[in-house]
Amino acid sequence: MAEPTHEPQAKADEAQAEADETQAKPNEAQAEADEPRVGVYVCYCGGNISDVVDVEAVAAEAAKLPGVVTAKTNMFMCSDPGQQVIADDIAELGVNRVVVASCAPSLHQTTFQGVLERSGLNPYLYENANIREQVSWTHHDRAEATKKASALVSAAVAKASRLEPLEPVEIPAAPAVAVVGGGVAGLRAATDLAKAGLAVTLIEKELTLGGTVARLDNLFPYSEPAEDVLCRLCEEALADPRITVHTGTVVESVEGYVGAFTLHLEQQARGRTVEATPDADSREITSLDWRCEAFRGYGPGEAFADEPVAADDAARALSVPVGAIVAATGFDLYVPPEGEYGYGRLPQVITLLDFIEWLSKQPEGSVPTFNGQPVRAVGFIHCVGSRQVEGVHEPGPNGRINEHCSRVCCTATLHCACDLRDKFPDVVAYEFYQDIRAYGRGHEEHYDRASLANVIFLQYDGAQPPKVVAGEGDDHPVLVSCLDGLTWGEEVEVGVDLLVLAVGMVAADVGNLATSLKLPVSADGFLQEVHPKLRPVEQAVNGVLLAGTCQAPKDVTESCASASAAAAKAYGLLASGEVKLDPYVAHVDPELCEGHAACVEECPVDRAIAMEDYPDGSRKAMVNPAICTGCGACVAVCPTQAIDLSGWTLEAYEAMVDALLLSHSEVSAL
Amino acid sequence: MNAVHYDTLIIGGGIAGLQAALDLADQGREVLIVERQPSIGGAMIGLSKVFPTLDCSSCITTPKMAAAAHHHRITIFSYSEVEDLTPHEGGYTGTVRRKARFVDEAACIGCRQCEYACPCEVPDEFEGGLGARRAAYVPFGNAIPQVALIDMASCTLCGRCAQVCPKDCIVYDQQDELVPVDVAHVIVATGWQLTSAASKAEYGGAAIANVLSPLTMERLLAPHGPYGHVVRPADGKEPASIAWVQCAGSRDKSLGVPYCSRVCCMYAIKQAMLTSGSLPFADLTIYYMDIRAFGKGYEEFYRSAKAMGIEFVKAKVGRLEEAADRSVDVHIENINDRGQSEVRNHDMVVLSLGMAAVPDTRELLPLAIGDDGFIDVPHPKDAPCRTSLPHVCVAGTASAPMDIVDAIAEASAAAMEVCREGDRG
Incomplete structure (x- = not known):
């Protein structure tokens, strides 16, 4: 075998060598070298499958297949009693290959592999037949669905009979995490991980930390100053020597895999002097302007230096090796296209964030003014850029409408209207809404408070949004009208001096982080979790976790909770210092390899396969199992069939196709 | 009796308690789950399907239940209640009452012969009272542990269950067992009630x-x-x-x-x-x-x-x-x-x-409680799981009504909060 070139490669090679050894050498201790004895387990899924598929018939058909020693059904195979059925059969019937016909393997493959492992079988002697997503959820005809389920089971049995024991690829994991985004979620995740003992690199594209929350005055529902929350988080992050903060920095590219990612960063030239850490004594300065300046940038080694950064520093590139990545990239505020509710045309039409800043600057005890004009009435329109309706709203720059609810705007708007009425009791407030979604603890109280403070509510239908026109010669510069559901559809028009649009949250461009790693996104454009309940903060790309609003609209509480959850997962992943990867990767038979290098040319992944010099002077292909994604492109082009995929061999594929064709011909003959 | 040591005591074995336990155990911590009901799984295991994916609820709950039950760092006391907790050396000591099942839990194999033989039928609380169960019963099909218990309030002591039990594990005079425990952290995951x-x-x-x-x-x-x-x-x-x-x-x-x-x-x-x-x-x-x-x-x-x-x-x-x-x-x-x-x-x-609050923990721990009955936290925005007491965190609906997605996220956050507190020192 070739000399290792660098450390991870060497480990990976060792793992490959071990894997090869395991595959080459029959393991006497285990039954898998014996004749395959397949157990087939068909799940009712509590009706999810059995409502459409005759589960008992599928099991009866499976029992007739060659190599199958038992075929059983259970209401929930994934439940403990269901798992016990498999464990018992392994112990008592000598079952040594397991096929579970149930939901998609993404849900419970690891659950069932765990049963094999606990029962002393190699977990890779497991095969799934997906008869829920691919059969019962997509077909209605019971007879046809049952036949298709049987066909898929027969293919799975054919494959299972040819499975060989495999060992996971074990790679060392760097005890370090990159947190991308320095808002509340990123700060919270960073401090959690540092407290747990991991090295954290916190990357923020702006020059200041704090994200959108730095632009808020106080936070619903308890009116806690945003500054207090941010100061707590920033002070802890900046004081922790395990956290390195890079502001004004973007991710240029990411390479590698879980346990061994490398982030290539570009830090912009600051061209400005930064001052010392904000401390408790400087808190008398509480304006929003101050805060935007306060949570400013630090580079490595600079966080505790008293010396300000030189004003003439240059842009520079950095590379950071980490074991996991927490995406805390936040959201964008919806920007109304020019003319939506008069935005961009009438100067008195502003967003909720603008309003918060405006209100914080109005001196108490006087008539508030906007652009020098007195403000006596303020309108708030909910759901701007959220809950959009096809055919009513124009698609945004991304070509789609925002069907989603932005979750925070209702309570935020109620909170603002209450603050306005508290500060200026003579100013009239109108809220144009669809449903008031004051869902969280302490939120409904603001709805109550707003009602008691005589905020006037008008309810519109999402398909008929309010109309906004300039008030010409009127008492007020802006006129808002809608068909008000609360007065049973009456057309109501009110004049306001300021119209506030409660703009929603839309998915932010995650940039090169997303493109480098090909991170999946949901239909709403936000980053997609693996499963909202089973793996709510994990991305399909192993080692990438989701914190805060990059996943979906959330308030500060929910962002911090999800950030801590992401930190918990990252820590759990890296705590042992080692990451185990599935061994479904290519392997080369050096006996057959003639050094054509067609595989290297075909391989879509950098460094996954390369030609190595052998001691006998020949050159043969070698796979790095940590990088290989198991796509199989190399298998298809190898002229000598020297490459195959562990766990997905050509022979197994052929057997599956044969089994499917056989059941198809039987189905057709019926 | 010497106290049994655990890193973290989790009160409540519903979805939040289970998720917190799994995260902590994956971090290498020894966890004890104390669940009042005879099975873990909480309210979620009784649901049909869950929004917005329409996954069957069992398909999501049972694997987490099984994973917790099989985890070598997680101990589950079902049908048990925490009697008292006292601050002790940077943690808590306390007593767990393991209520008598009238069945030898270690010997029972969940074969249900006792259930089939039992002549007493009572409304089945798991089925919302719609079906019937026996006085000797396994709580429901997916229950963990798969261990029978006898509802003594309904039992007529006819003796049939003891006659048919193949493992001789019916114990009519079984007493509650009091187990002293000593823990570094507590997570309150006591859930909600209608x-x-x-x-x-x-x-x-x-x-x-x-x-x-x-x-x-x-x-x-x-x-x-x-x-x-x-x-x-x-x-x-x-x-x-x-x-x-x-x-x-x-x-x-x-x-x-x-x-x-x-x-x-x-x-x-x-x-x-x-x-x-x-x-x-x-x-x-x-x-x-x-x-x-x-x-x-x-x-x-x-x-x-x-x-x-x-x-x-x-x-x-x-x-x-x-x-x-x-x-x-x-x-x-x-x-x-x-x-x-x-x-x-x-x-x-x-x-x-x-969703209403459950009163369970009020006598146990002097936690701050809001007017709505749910547990108050000092910093709800940036530390939603950190309670007013040191070494005590809250997970899931014990702190406010929330859906399963949010309860699971908060449970993992509570596990991280425990991790932040570090080891007992």
């Missing part, structure tokens, strides 16, 4: 047979539920029209529940969708004040319900009355129709009851 239907006289005070609690409706909708089909509990008739009354236990000062329970809009929409699958010709109506479909994918879910033909009527239901044919007259003020008072008749009505 708001009271009985206290709302206008809705029949829980006395109208065809006015259902939402959890009973979940069991009717579960394919493995008591009837395997949606029928009226009063007479077994297939309902041709079903209504859901939103905010039946929430946003109602007369009930002492002024807050929003956060999950009822979505579960009602989900139940209506599932009903439309099993009874495609039934008329389905949801009476609501505001539809609060705020989570990821929820608004989209709401829209597909509307597209399926489920009728949403903006109206506060004033009164429910039982009609002569045991159907239900629903008195509404219809905001969609000029605020007219109307009486609409439905074969069956589901009350969308809310």
Whole structure:
């Protein structure tokens, strides 16, 4: 075998060598070298499958297949009693290959592999037949669905009979995490991980930390100053020597895999002097302007230096090796296209964030003014850029409408209207809404408070949004009208001096982080979790976790909770210092390899396969199992069939196709 | 008896407690889960399917239950309660009462022979009282542990279970066992309870047979539920029209529940969708004040319900009355129709009851409790799981009503909070 070139490669090679050894050498201790004895387990899924598929018939058909020693059904195979059925059969019937016909393997493959492992079988002697997503959820005809389920089971049995024991690829994991985004979620995740003992690199594209929350005055529902929350988080992050903060920095590219990612960063030239850490004594300065300046940038080694950064520093590139990545990239505020509710045309039409800043600057005890004009009435329109309706709203720059609810705007708007009425009791407030979604603890109280403070509510239908026109010669510069559901559809028009649009949250461009790693996104454009309940903060790309609003609209509480959850997962992943990867990767038979290098040319992944010099002077292909994604492109082009995929061999594929064709011909003959 | 040491005690083995336990155990910590019921799984294991993915609830809950049960760092005391907790050397000491099952838990193999032999039938609480169970029973099919217990309040001591038990594990004179424990951290994951239907006289005070609690409706909708089909509990008739009354236990000062329970809009929409699958010709109506479909994918879910033909009527239901044919007259003020008072008749009505706090931990720990009965935290924005007491965190609905997605996220966050506190020192 070739000399290792660098450390991870060497480990990976060792793992490959071990894997090869395991595959080459029959393991006497285990039954898998014996004749395959397949157990087939068909799940009712509590009706999810059995409502459409005759589960008992599928099991009866499976029992007739060659190599199958038992075929059983259970209401929930994934439940403990269901798992016990498999464990018992392994112990008592000598079952040594397991096929579970149930939901998609993404849900419970690891659950069932765990049963094999606990029962002393190699977990890779497991095969799934997906008869829920691919059969019962997509077909209605019971007879046809049952036949298709049987066909898929027969293919799975054919494959299972040819499975060989495999060992996971074990790679060392760097005890370090990159947190991308320095808002509340990123700060919270960073401090959690540092407290747990991991090295954290916190990357923020702006020059200041704090994200959108730095632009808020106080936070619903308890009116806690945003500054207090941010100061707590920033002070802890900046004081922790395990956290390195890079502001004004973007991710240029990411390479590698879980346990061994490398982030290539570009830090912009600051061209400005930064001052010392904000401390408790400087808190008398509480304006929003101050805060935007306060949570400013630090580079490595600079966080505790008293010396300000030189004003003439240059842009520079950095590379950071980490074991996991927490995406805390936040959201964008919806920007109304020019003319939506008069935005961009009438100067008195502003967003909720603008309003918060405006209100914080109005001196108490006087008539508030906007652009020098007195403000006596303020309108708030909910759901701007959220809950959009096809055919009513124009698609945004991304070509789609925002069907989603932005979750925070209702309570935020109620909170603002209450603050306005508290500060200026003579100013009239109108809220144009669809449903008031004051869902969280302490939120409904603001709805109550707003009602008691005589905020006037008008309810519109999402398909008929309010109309906004300039008030010409009127008492007020802006006129808002809608068909008000609360007065049973009456057309109501009110004049306001300021119209506030409660703009929603839309998915932010995650940039090169997303493109480098090909991170999946949901239909709403936000980053997609693996499963909202089973793996709510994990991305399909192993080692990438989701914190805060990059996943979906959330308030500060929910962002911090999800950030801590992401930190918990990252820590759990890296705590042992080692990451185990599935061994479904290519392997080369050096006996057959003639050094054509067609595989290297075909391989879509950098460094996954390369030609190595052998001691006998020949050159043969070698796979790095940590990088290989198991796509199989190399298998298809190898002229000598020297490459195959562990766990997905050509022979197994052929057997599956044969089994499917056989059941198809039987189905057709019926 | 020497105290048994664990890193973290988790009070409550519902979905939040289980998730927190799994995260902590994966970090290398020894965890004890104390669950009051005879099985772990909490409220979630009794649900039919869950919004917005319509995954069957069991498919999501049972693997987490099994993973916790099989984890070598997790110990589960089911049918047990924490009796007391006292601060001790940077942690807590306390006592766990392991209630007598009248079955030798270690020897029982869950074969259910005792259950089949038992002559006493009582309403099955897992099925919302719709089915019957025996006095000697395994709580439900997916229960963990798969161990029988005897409900002594219903048992006649006839001795048949002991005769048939192949492992001789029926112990009629078994006593509660008190286990002293010593832990570094505590996570309170005691969950929630339904708001009271009985206290709302206008809705029949829980006395109208065809006015259902939402959890009973979940069991009717579960394919493995008591009837395997949606029928009226009063007479077994297939309902041709079903209504859901939103905010039946929430946003109602007369009930002492002024807050929003956060999950009822979505579960009602989900139940209506599932009903439309099993009874495609039934008329389905949801009476609501505001539809609060705020989570990821929820608004989209709401829209597909509307597209399926489920009728949403903006109206506060004033009164429910039982009609002569045991159907239900629903008195509404219809905001969609000029605020007219109307009486609409439905074969069956589901009350969308809310989430109320459980009093469990108040005597155990001097935690700050809000007016709503839920646990207060000093920094709700940036540390939602950190309580007013050192070494005590809160996970899931013990701190506020929340849905499963949010409860799971908070549970993992609570595990991280424990990790931040570090080891006992």
